[in-house]
Amino acid sequence: MATTQYTFFDIPTNTNPPRSWSPNVWNARGVLNYKKVPYETEWVEYPDIRVRLGAMGIPSKGGLMPFTLPMMRVTTTPADGSEPQVTYLTDSFDIAKYLNDNHPTPPIDFDSTITDEAVKMFNANLMDSFVGLVLCDVPLVLPERSAAYFKETRPKWMMMPVEDFKQKKINEGAWEKMENGMKVWAEYIGKNGGPFIQGDKVSYADFKMLGYLLWAREAGSGDVWEKVEGWGGEVLKKFVRAFEENGVLERITY
Numbered sequence: 446m447a448t449t450q451y452t453f454f455d456i457p458t459n460t461n462p463p464r465s466w467s468p469n470v471w472n473a474r475g476v477l478n479y480k481k482v483p484y485e486t487e488w489v490e491y492p493d494i495r496v497r498l499g500a501m502g503i504p505s506k507g508g509l510m511p512f513t514l515p516m517m518r519v520t521t522t523p524a525d526g527s528e529p530q531v532t533y534l535t536d537s538f539d540i541a542k543y544l545n546d547n548h549p550t551p552p553i554d555f556d557s558t559i560t561d562e563a564v565k566m567f568n569a570n571l572m573d574s575f576v577g578l579v580l581c582d583v584p585l586v587l588p589e590r591s592a593a594y595f596k597e598t599r600p601k602w603m604m605m606p607v608e609d610f611k612q613k614k615i616n617e618g619a620w621e622k623m624e625n626g627m628k629v630w631a632e633y634i635g636k637n638g639g640p641f642i643q644g645d646k647v648s649y650a651d652f653k654m655l656g657y658l659l660w661a662r663e664a665g666s667g668d669v670w671e672k673v674e675g676w677g678g679e680v681l682k683k684f685v686r687a688f689e690e691n692g693v694l695e696r697i698t699y
């Protein structure tokens with residue numbers, strides 16, 4: 446029988462061991478953990494992503510972020526021991542979908558209507574405050590070189606230093622927006638009784654929502670996570686607990 450090996454590429458925090466903190470990365474890592482498929486993590490610092498992925502022959506996506514993580518390398522060795530086949534999945538959705546297709550149990554509903562609806566809800570009610578209060582503090586949890594890269598690249602769309610952008614968002618009412626947004630979030634997630642958006646049925650939309658929460662938990666500074674958790678109330682606690690019980694949050698450091 447052919448054997449398949451997964452290597453998952455992620456951006457490290459400055460802790461030892463490193464932790465997974467990025468929402469996009471969590472969309473895929475969450476699915477890997479939920480499926481309980483064996484994999485190893487390779488940590489790649491921000492300024493090295495382009496170099497490492499380029500060296501593997503992965504084509505540039507162009508634009509402001511030509512090479513991104515997560516990325517998953519799939520190495521399949523044929524039963525006869527002949528040359529292994531290597532493929533690269535370079536987007537979180539593609540990784541998650543590939544895993545669901547190749548490891549059908551436990552199943553994840555990939556109905557795009559629910560994913561679109563959940564992401565729309567998040568974008569309309571929470572993205573702005575998460576950008577101000579979480580994304581702007583990401584450099585604080587990154588190793589030195591990655592933090593410098595982040596602070597150099599993000600102002601290209603923020604049009605100002607990251608710290609100033611955070612203050613601008615606070616002046617525009619980011620905390621109030623986050624509080625109100627988390628209440629809408631809890632109403633949306635709990636509408637079918639929880640723990641997930643569709644009640645007991647797990648969908649990719651749940652992994653998207655989990656990714657944003659873990660972003661606040663792992664990269665948010667000060668008491669941002671305590672606040673998010675408090676505003677999300679029992680619905681959020683039940684949602685996170687259900688993922689914990691499924692082993693999704695266990696493999697955070699490797």
Ligand SMILES: N[C@@H](CCC(=O)N[C@@H](CS)C(=O)NCC(=O)O)C(=O)O
Binds near residue numbers: 469491511515
């Ligand atoms: N659509 C992509 C987006 C991934 C993405 O934006 N990744 C960021 C980290 S959160 C990245 O690798 N950025 C590289 C850079 O800034 O150079 C996905 O979900 O896989």
